[in-house]
Amino acid sequence: MTTPPIVCDALGHEYAGGVLALKPTTLTIQPGEVLGVVGQNGSGKTTLVKHFNGLLRPTSGRLLINGEDARPRPVHDLARHVGYVFQNPNHQLFATTVEAELRFGPTNLGLTPETVAERVQQATSFFGIEKLLTSHPYRLAFPLRKLVAMASVYAMGPDVFVLDEPTTGQDHAGSNMVRKLIERLREQGKTVVIVSHDMALIAEVADRVLALWAAEVIASGSPRAIFAEDRVMQRTKLYPPQITQFARRWAPASTRPLPLTVAEAAAAVLGEER
Amino acid sequence: MAQHLPIPVVFVPRNSFFHRLHPVPKLIWAVGAIVMAFATRNPLVLLVLFVLGILFIAGAGVMRAYGRVMLVLFPISLSLIVFQALAPAFPQPWTPIAGFGPFTIYQEGIYSGLSLLLRTFAGSNFAVLLVLTTHPADLFTALQKFGVPHELNFMVSASLQLIPIVQREFQIVLSAQRSRGMRATGFGAAIPSMVPVFAGTIERVQQLAMSLESRAFGSKGAKTSLREVRASAKDVIFGLIGIVVTVAVTVLVLQYQAQLDWSKTPFMPDWVSVALVAVAALTFIAFTIALWWRASRE
Ligand SMILES: Nc1ncnc2c1ncn2[C@@H]1O[C@H](COP(=O)(O)OP(=O)(O)OP(=O)(O)O)[C@@H](O)[C@H]1O
Numbered sequence: 141m142t143t144p145p146i147v148c149d150a151l152g153h154e155y156a157g158g159v160l161a162l163k164p165t166t167l168t169i170q171p172g173e174v175l176g177v178v179g180q181n182g183s184g185k186t187t188l189v190k191h192f193n194g195l196l197r198p199t200s201g202r203l204l205i206n207g208e209d210a211r212p213r214p215v216h217d218l219a220r221h222v223g224y225v226f227q228n229p230n231h232q233l234f235a236t237t238v239e240a241e242l243r244f245g246p247t248n249l250g251l252t253p254e255t256v257a258e259r260v261q262q263a264t265s266f267f268g269i270e271k272l273l274t275s276h277p278y279r280l281a282f283p284l285r286k287l288v289a290m291a292s293v294y295a296m297g298p299d300v301f302v303l304d305e306p307t308t309g310q311d312h313a314g315s316n317m318v319r320k321l322i323e324r325l326r327e328q329g330k331t332v333v334i335v336s337h338d339m340a341l342i343a344e345v346a347d348r349v350l351a352l353w354a355a356e357v358i359a360s361g362s363p364r365a366i367f368a369e370d371r372v373m374q375r376t377k378l379y380p381p382q383i384t385q386f387a388r389r390w391a392p393a394s395t396r397p398l399p400l401t402v403a404e405a406a407a408a409v410l411g412e413e414r
Numbered sequence: 415m416a417q418h419l420p421i422p423v424v425f426v427p428r429n430s431f432f433h434r435l436h437p438v439p440k441l442i443w444a445v446g447a448i449v450m451a452f453a454t455r456n457p458l459v460l461l462v463l464f465v466l467g468i469l470f471i472a473g474a475g476v477m478r479a480y481g482r483v484m485l486v487l488f489p490i491s492l493s494l495i496v497f498q499a500l501a502p503a504f505p506q507p508w509t510p511i512a513g514f515g516p517f518t519i520y521q522e523g524i525y526s527g528l529s530l531l532l533r534t535f536a537g538s539n540f541a542v543l544l545v546l547t548t549h550p551a552d553l554f555t556a557l558q559k560f561g562v563p564h565e566l567n568f569m570v571s572a573s574l575q576l577i578p579i580v581q582r583e584f585q586i587v588l589s590a591q592r593s594r595g596m597r598a599t600g601f602g603a604a605i606p607s608m609v610p611v612f613a614g615t616i617e618r619v620q621q622l623a624m625s626l627e628s629r630a631f632g633s634k635g636a637k638t639s640l641r642e643v644r645a646s647a648k649d650v651i652f653g654l655i656g657i658v659v660t661v662a663v664t665v666l667v668l669q670y671q672a673q674l675d676w677s678k679t680p681f682m683p684d685w686v687s688v689a690l691v692a693v694a695a696l697t698f699i700a701f702t703i704a705l706w707w708r709a710s711r712e
């Protein structure tokens with residue numbers, strides 16, 4: 141049995157000034173799991189995931205990283221296990237070339253120059269950004285800049301990736317790219333935590349969904365189960381992906397598994413006609 | 415999103431006499447205090463001005479906010495006392511008071527350190543009072559009535575608003591760098607964060623300019639204001655007192671300049687001077703160590 145990479149033990153957070161942003165939450169994230177975190181603005185999603193690499197510290201309860209209490213470990217140390225990709229790539233990028241940007245993280249970890257070069261090479265080919273290496277990050281279009289930001293975290297070789305709103309501000313092609321990357325991280329056995337308002341993305345890639353409402357986790361389960369629960373959807377004021385909504389209206393009393401993607405819905409329709 | 419931010423100097427809403435006062439008389443006092451503080455180096459005169467400022471601030475009920483602002487000046491003022499005592503900004507010869515080992519404390523240094531310190535605080539007290547008790551919009555509306563151009567007012571207030579935004583941005587960027595394994599200690603650690611912060615700020619300012627243009631910022635004609643500022647008799651009186659006090663004190667102080675120059679007068683017993691310098695030096699060292707220790711634990 142492998143140790144879960146992240147365990148929250150009654151973890152709660154209250155910001156200075158008395159805002160209770162996260163009520164005590166108990167949660168185990170399994171290795172290789174893709175976890176979606178959803179909820180309205182201000183429900184505490186970012187607050188929860190910022191604990192995973194120590195950017196925030198629990199004001200109550202505990203956080204275990206690979207089975208060890210994270211309390212004494214600074215952010216730059218936790219960063220080797222948990223990579224955090226910020227929503228806005230502009231907050232992350234500062235170097236004059238993409239290559240220097242990729243080197244920054246692994247160099248900070250104190251790796252040898254050979255290992256750093258190897259990590260940069262791996263990240264470059266994983267993200268397919270060979271052509272961008274000499275470009276200035278600020279000259280790149282937004283989706284590519286986001287890609288570079290993700291690659292710069294990938295180069296550090298963490299087992300867990302936290303992605304805060306990876307598809308916000310991306311066009312269709314951009315969000316498809318993000319989807320593919322998440323799938324490939326899954327294939328590599330990485331654990332991925334995605335905070336998002338993009339329900340179609342969550343429905344497609346997440347193994348499990350965590351629904352937050354008013355600083356509290358009110359539901360946790362497979363996307364199919366969560367999107368079928370009217371009570372959760374109404375409280376969080378979230379809407380399942382359009383195709384799921386459509387399928388529910390079209391066959392409300394359906395006993396079939398609820399389709400989450402167009403492909404699943406199409407398969408269901410074709411199956412019925414046959 | 416309501417975020418908790420360490421903003422250094424901002425308006426503190428209260429309902430005191432000073433809050434209800436028209437901004438212009440407060441501005442007169444702020445300018446007057448600076449004029450008076452720079453007219454003399456006499457520690458006693460400066461002390462009186464300083465205490466008056468403190469009384470006003472206490473009367474306005476903004477003592478805590480004032481304390482937070484002045485905490486920033488605290489280490490600098492301690493070092494002023496110490497360094498001036500050891501090496502006065504005065505022409506030689508200096509009058510020694512006491513010595514420990516290689517260090518000698520001079521009378522001129524004590525005088526110069528104390529007067530610089532008191533001058534800084536006495537001069538800034540009333541300006542801080544103005545900022546803490548006046549809604550920025552009221553200040554600018556009032557100034558506009560006196561013919562200060564709307565654009566200038568806007569420029570100042572927009573830059574002031576930018577400070578907390580840049581602070582927050584800096585914090586986000588710093589945490590992004592730490593997430594990539596950077597050890598956040600010392601000034602060197604902040605350098606990689608400069609690029610994103612400044613690039614972001616420039617972008618923001620450009621966007622602000624465009625959004626202003628699209629809301630007719632450059633249109634001709636008088637601008638109206640949502641907030642109204644009226645002057646009453648008490649405002650006029652308070653402003654006039656400010657002018658009279660400033661003029662009178664400045665004239666008197668300049669007239670009796672020779673008598674008020676205490677640079678060679680031992681106005682405090684020697685042991686008080688020595689104790690003052692020793693306490694300042696020790697506190698300064700303790701403060702530096704505490705800061706350094708906190709930074710290294712980040
Ligand atoms: N630094 C802070 N200081 C004080 N309160 C904060 C701070 N950051 C967030 N909050 C508050 O905590 C609550 C949760 O915020 P959080 O950022 O976790 O929400 P979120 O679910 O990520 O929202 P969004 O979808 O808008 O990103 C909000 O009420 C917010 O105002």
Ligand SMILES: [Mg+2]
Binds near residue numbers: 187
């Ligand atoms: Mg968020």
